[in-house]
Amino acid sequence: MDHTDDHLALEARALGVTFGSKTVLRGVDLAVRPGEQLALVGPSGSGKTTLLRALGGALHPTVGSVAIDGRDPASLDQRQLRAVRRSIGFVHQHLGLVPLLRVNHNVALGRLGERSLVGGLRSVFAPSRSEVHEIHRLLERVGIEEKLFERTDTLSGGQQQRVAIARALHQRPRILLADEPVASVDPARARAVIDLLTELAREEGLTLVVSIHSLELARASFDRLVGLRAGEVVFDRPTAAVDTRDFERLYQLDDTELLSDGA
Amino acid sequence: MAPEPPRSEAHGRPRRAPLPPSSSLVRNVGRRLLVTVGLALLALLAFTQLDTPLSGLVPGESGWRIARAFFAQALSPALDYEDPSPGYRPFLVKVALGVWHTILLAAGGMTLAIAVGSVLGLMGASAFWEDREGPRALRSLRLVLFASVRVAIALMRSVHELLWAVVFLAAFGLTPFSAALALSIPYAGTLAKVFSEMLDEEPRQPALALRQLGASRRCELVFGLVPGVLPNAVAYTFYRFECALRSAAVMGFFGLPTLGLDLKLAWFDLHYAEVWTYLYALALMVVVFELWSAGLRRRFVV
Numbered sequence: 270m271d272h273t274d275d276h277l278a279l280e281a282r283a284l285g286v287t288f289g290s291k292t293v294l295r296g297v298d299l300a301v302r303p304g305e306q307l308a309l310v311g312p313s314g315s316g317k318t319t320l321l322r323a324l325g326g327a328l329h330p331t332v333g334s335v336a337i338d339g340r341d342p343a344s345l346d347q348r349q350l351r352a353v354r355r356s357i358g359f360v361h362q363h364l365g366l367v368p369l370l371r372v373n374h375n376v377a378l379g380r381l382g383e384r385s386l387v388g389g390l391r392s393v394f395a396p397s398r399s400e401v402h403e404i405h406r407l408l409e410r411v412g413i414e415e416k417l418f419e420r421t422d423t424l425s426g427g428q429q430q431r432v433a434i435a436r437a438l439h440q441r442p443r444i445l446l447a448d449e450p451v452a453s454v455d456p457a458r459a460r461a462v463i464d465l466l467t468e469l470a471r472e473e474g475l476t477l478v479v480s481i482h483s484l485e486l487a488r489a490s491f492d493r494l495v496g497l498r499a500g501e502v503v504f505d506r507p508t509a510a511v512d513t514r515d516f517e518r519l520y521q522l523d524d525t526e527l528l529s530d531g532a
Numbered sequence: 533m534a535p536e537p538p539r540s541e542a543h544g545r546p547r548r549a550p551l552p553p554s555s556s557l558v559r560n561v562g563r564r565l566l567v568t569v570g571l572a573l574l575a576l577l578a579f580t581q582l583d584t585p586l587s588g589l590v591p592g593e594s595g596w597r598i599a600r601a602f603f604a605q606a607l608s609p610a611l612d613y614e615d616p617s618p619g620y621r622p623f624l625v626k627v628a629l630g631v632w633h634t635i636l637l638a639a640g641g642m643t644l645a646i647a648v649g650s651v652l653g654l655m656g657a658s659a660f661w662e663d664r665e666g667p668r669a670l671r672s673l674r675l676v677l678f679a680s681v682r683v684a685i686a687l688m689r690s691v692h693e694l695l696w697a698v699v700f701l702a703a704f705g706l707t708p709f710s711a712a713l714a715l716s717i718p719y720a721g722t723l724a725k726v727f728s729e730m731l732d733e734e735p736r737q738p739a740l741a742l743r744q745l746g747a748s749r750r751c752e753l754v755f756g757l758v759p760g761v762l763p764n765a766v767a768y769t770f771y772r773f774e775c776a777l778r779s780a781a782v783m784g785f786f787g788l789p790t791l792g793l794d795l796k797l798a799w800f801d802l803h804y805a806e807v808w809t810y811l812y813a814l815a816l817m818v819v820v821f822e823l824w825s826a827g828l829r830r831r832f833v834v
Contacts, residue, residue: 352746
């Protein structure tokens with residue numbers, strides 16, 4: 270379809286975010302087409318998490334604007350904002366799973382956005398057979414189907430990571446945002462988690478934006494890299510066109526940055 | 533629209549407070565010393581005002597006699613009336629009925645307390661009111677409501693259930709319902725306070741993750757925050773139930789047919805063996821309840 274070419278899944282225009290006196294993002298422009306996969310790279314404190322949160326409608330920018338499927342979340346009322354958020358699966362760095370619930374319950378909560386309180390309670394205490402099957406299939410897909418009825422906090426960090434991914438998929442989103450999904454996964458498994466995300470996104474036709482601090486991983490798994498440093502976009506190119514000079518610029522430390530570290 | 537506070541960033545690294553200058557450290561020590569001396573003086577004052585010389589703690593001749601008679605029966609609690617008359621129900625049935633009525637009163641009071649305490653506990657948590665949008669007037673109204681809930685909780689707790697019982701017995705007469713109501717008010721307040729504090733100490737990340745996927749505020753709290761506090765809340769509720777059992781027994785002193793009434797009457801009749809039976813029944817009831825609730829708690833928490 271031709272008209273989808275100029276339709277963007279995610280867009281940031283001259284985006285700036287300030288917390289108190291601290292500027293976390295400055296003049297960020299970003300356009301993501303539907304179905305596209307890209308990685309945000311940059312040192313910690315460069316603003317990756319904040320950019321993802323802004324793109325997901327979790328925080329409103331101080332200046333500039335965001336568009337999710339063409340709609341600016343800052344202009345929406347609570348009900349519309351909830352609808353927009355339902356279309357975005359977010360895998361948080363801290364996962365945000367409910368530790369004392371079983372794995373199947375945590376995954377079922379992925380659809381809480383479309384449920385009332387009663388519907389949510391029913392999905393936990395008396396889930397429909399078809400939904401349990403769906404959840405089981407999802408867990409199979411992320412490779413931990415044997416954990417279906419385990420309590421979530423008994424799982425390892427990597428397994429919980431997969432639960433969070435399954436929850437995001439159960440939500441049936443159009444866009445998947447993942448914030449440092451491999452930060453708490455050992456390096457050997459990191460590649461597997463990233464591959465899982467990109468594969469799933471491809472299968473489901475999802476737009477995927479992942480923040481990673483490991484350049485190696487980002488380079489190996491994504492066709493487009495966006496480099497962030499001190500809240501600004503340093504480069505935004507196809508991976509093949511990103512050269513070592515770009516990376517040096519991204520990670521070089523100078524005196525001013527050492528002084529203001531922790532932004 | 534105002535930007536949200538940088539929550540995720542705030543979790544990043546705890547900022548260490550700068551060391552205060554030495555002069556303020558010295559001032560702190562001085563203030564602490566002042567408070568300590570003040571408290572000590574207050575304790576001294578309390579002792580002198582209470583007007584109880586230590587000699588008053590030594591019982592007189594008759595006191596010794598009663599104590600001896602009472603403790604002499606400790607190992608031989610009554611299994612039948614000490615002073616039986618025809619037409620009385622069997623003694624052990626009477627004890628069982630006393631236990632049963634004590635449990636009923638405690639259960640009635642706790643049912644009310646749990647219902648009211650859970651609602652007030654949720655509404656007394658700051659998580660319930662935070663991050664809500666709306667016009668300024670609505671937000672001010674919410675602040676007022678929040679403050680009123682907190683004040684209501686404090687007021688309910690500030691009056692002991694026995695005082696409520698006195699008030700209600702005067703107002704409604706001697707009914708089990710008024711006693712259960714009296715019991716439920718301070719208990720609901722205590723449960724509400726503890727529940728709301730538990731909720732506010734819970735990590736917010738699960739709830740925020742559910743908000744991010746489009747859940748309503750109600751669902752966010754019920755599924756993101758409540759499950760984390762549930763085991764501790766249940767354990768604490770069981771502990772309060774145990775307290776309610778003791779309180780319900782004591783309410784018998786006002787004439788309700790719980791163990792307290794039996795105990796009081798037996799005492800006045802100088803039937804000390806019967807008194808011991810009631811005391812052991814009370815202790816047994818609490819111990820059995822504790823064993824049972826410990827088992828339930830283990831199932832919940834593991």
